[in-house]
Amino acid sequence: xxxxxxxxxxxxxxxxxxxxxxxxxxxxxxxxxxxxxxxxxxxxxxxxxxxxxxxxxxxxxxxxxxxxxxxxxxxxxxxxxxxxxxxxxxxxxxxxxxxxxxxxxxxxxxxxxxxxxxxxxxxxxxxxxxxxxxxxxxxxxxxxxxxxxxxxxxx
Numbered sequence: 001x002x003x004x005x006x007x008x009x010x011x012x013x014x015x016x017x018x019x020x021x022x023x024x025x026x027x028x029x030x031x032x033x034x035x036x037x038x039x040x041x042x043x044x045x046x047x048x049x050x051x052x053x054x055x056x057x058x059x060x061x062x063x064x065x066x067x068x069x070x071x072x073x074x075x076x077x078x079x080x081x082x083x084x085x086x087x088x089x090x091x092x093x094x095x096x097x098x099x100x101x102x103x104x105x106x107x108x109x110x111x112x113x114x115x116x117x118x119x120x121x122x123x124x125x126x127x128x129x130x131x132x133x134x135x136x137x138x139x140x141x142x143x144x145x146x147x148x149x150x151x152x153x154x155x
Contacts, residue, residue: 021131030125033133036060037077038118040070045111056100071100074114076140083136085124092117 003011025033040058043049049056049070056070074097078090092113099106125133 022129024126025130027126030122034118034122037073041111041114071097080136080140081121
C-alpha cells in the first residue's frame with residue numbers, strides 16, 4: 001500500500017523530530033541550562049549575591065522575574081546529575097548547598113570547586129542524548145511538585 005504525500009510528509013516530520021531528540025545538545029544549549037547556577041556561584045564568588053529573607057537567590061531565567069533560592073537550585077541540579085551522571089562526585093555542591101541553607105559563610109575554594117564541577121558536567125552532558133536530558137529534567141520537575149504539594153512521602 002503506497003503512502004500519500006500527506007502521510008509521507010508526516011512520516012518525515014516524525015523522523016526529523018526523533019533525530020533531533022537523539023542528537024546530543026550543543027555547548028551553547030548546555031551552557032544555557034547551567035546558566036542560573038553558574039551565575040549564582042559567580043555572584044557568590046564576587047560577594048554580590050542577591051538575597052531574600054537571608055537566603056541567597058538567583059534568577060531562574062533572564063527573561064522573567066522567577067527567582068529561586070540558590071541552595072534549592074543546587075539541590076535540583078545535584079538530583080539531575082545523580083540521575084544522569086552517576087559517577088560524577090557532587091559532594092562539593094552538596095556541601096555548599098548545606099552551608100547556604102544553614103546560613104554559614106562559604107570559603108572561596110568551595111565555590112571554585114563547584115565551578116570546576118560545572119565545567120566538567122558541561123563537557124560530559126554534551127555527550128548525552130537530548131531526550132535523556134529532557135526526561136531527567138521532567139522527572140525532577142515532577143519530584144519538585146510532589147514535594148511542594150506534600151505528596152512525595154506518600155508516593
